[in-house]
Amino acid sequence: MGANSMSAKRLQGTSSGDHGNSSATAGQRQELRADDGLDARSQLMQTLSAQIIPQLLRSHRRPPMDLPQHIPAPVSAADVQDYVCACLALDAAAHETEFARLRSLGHELPALYLELLAPAARQIGRLWETDDCTFPEVTLALWRIQSLVQSLAEEFCAEPEFRQPQRRILLSPAPGSQHTLGFYMLTQFFRRAGWSACAEIEAQPAALIDAVRSDWYDVAAVSVSNSAHLDALSQLIREVRSASLNPGLGIMVGGPLVFDASVRAMLGAEAYSGDALDALRAADRLIQERAQPN
Numbered sequence: 001m002g003a004n005s006m007s008a009k010r011l012q013g014t015s016s017g018d019h020g021n022s023s024a025t026a027g028q029r030q031e032l033r034a035d036d037g038l039d040a041r042s043q044l045m046q047t048l049s050a051q052i053i054p055q056l057l058r059s060h061r062r063p064p065m066d067l068p069q070h071i072p073a074p075v076s077a078a079d080v081q082d083y084v085c086a087c088l089a090l091d092a093a094a095h096e097t098e099f100a101r102l103r104s105l106g107h108e109l110p111a112l113y114l115e116l117l118a119p120a121a122r123q124i125g126r127l128w129e130t131d132d133c134t135f136p137e138v139t140l141a142l143w144r145i146q147s148l149v150q151s152l153a154e155e156f157c158a159e160p161e162f163r164q165p166q167r168r169i170l171l172s173p174a175p176g177s178q179h180t181l182g183f184y185m186l187t188q189f190f191r192r193a194g195w196s197a198c199a200e201i202e203a204q205p206a207a208l209i210d211a212v213r214s215d216w217y218d219v220a221a222v223s224v225s226n227s228a229h230l231d232a233l234s235q236l237i238r239e240v241r242s243a244s245l246n247p248g249l250g251i252m253v254g255g256p257l258v259f260d261a262s263v264r265a266m267l268g269a270e271a272y273s274g275d276a277l278d279a280l281r282a283a284d285r286l287i288q289e290r291a292q293p294n
Contacts (some may be wrong), residue, residue, distance in 0.1 A: 070153050072106035075115035083120045087131065087141035095144050109156050110192075112150070113185050114275060121145055121181050131229075146181045149188070157191040167287060170217045172208055173201040174224040174233045177255075183223060186254070189276040200258075205236050212244040219283045220289075221252040222275075231256070250286030254279055 079102060086094040102112060124141045127133040133141075169190055175184050183199070189198040198217070200207055212220060220240055224233055237251055251269045258264060258272040271286055273279035 009241045042098055056283055057226075075102065075107065075111065080116060083116055084123050084127075086122065087124065087144050088137055089242065095141075099148060108264070109152060110189070110276075113156075113189075114277065117145055117149065118182065118185065118275070142181060146184060149184050151180065153184075156188045167194070167219075167283075168196045168198070168215075168217045169219045169221055169283060170198050170200060170208070170211055170288065171221050172223075174222050174226075174229050174255075175205055175236065176229045176232070177225045178225060182255075186221070186223070186276050186279060187278060193280055205232075205239070208236065212240050212246075212249065214245070216246050217244070217249060218246065218291075219250045219252055219286055220275045221254060221279060221283070223254045224257055225255050227257060227263075230263060230266055237267060237269060248290045250283070250290065252279065252282055252286065 016101050047215065058293050063168060083095065083098050083102075086098040089095070099112070099116070101108075107116075121142060124133070124145075128135060128138040166243055171183065171190065183201070187199045198211070198215075200211060208220070208222075211217075220235075224230065233253070237253075241251060250271065252271040252273060253267055253269045254273040254275075256274070259274065260268075264272060271282035272292065275281045
């Protein structure tokens with residue numbers, strides 16, 4: 001019995017030892033598997049970083065912009081004169097052909113609006129004032145320019161340079177003013193810059209007052225071209241400011257008359273602008289000034 005008991009204990013001891021060794025071996029296998037897993041994950045991350053991600057970036061890379069090979073010279077007075085002649089020509093497509101030629105040289109739309117179309121419209125207007133063109137000729141030429149601007153509106157405003165959805169502007173020619181072309185161009189510049197621009201084409205005082213009373217606008221901009229309308233515009237500015245849903249509404253006036261200090265004093269607006277780029281800068285200043293704490 002003693003021998004048998006000792007043998008049983010030895011067997012038990014051997015079994016326990018074997019079990020301990022087996023546990024140690026299993027633990028080593030788990031550590032090896034864990035190490036293998038870490039190595040596999042590391043290799044996978046290296047593969048992702050070195051091969052897969054760069055390949056995905058290359059496959060989804062945006063195509064390069066189609067930029068001109070050189071910077072074009074500014075639109076010249078001769079270019080404006082040629083375009084004016086094309087607008088007055090019997091060939092209805094001549095002005096579009098001339099515009100396309102200048103654009104093919106690398107001129108971008110904002111530059112062509114400011115350096116070609118606006119000066120051409122002013123020059124055509126002067127031709128009527130000096131009796132060098134008849135009223136029907138001038139009307140047709142200006143209509144052609146305005147039609148071109150309207151046809152380019154979607155492209156001009158397709159990709160706003162800055163998105164500012166919280167900024168809203170009400171745009172209108174002064175009552176009685178004939179600023180239709182410049183008004184359309186100005187509206188497109190603001191929309192291109194990311195503004196929410198509402199255009200009041202009819203320009204009746206009651207419509208402007210109702211607009212600022214019923215909707216929130218950050219800025220109201222009015223263009224004026226005739227000094228005979230200044231008194232009425234001064235009164236309208238006071239009424240718009242009083243009726244505005246936004247007590248901090250900024251009022252801007254644009255047009256050739258605003259360079260006269262006496263006109264500015266009469267109108268009492270917060271900002272003045274001579275062209276579309278001036279108007280954008282002035283409107284931005286109004287927003288910044290009102291955002292500053294008192």
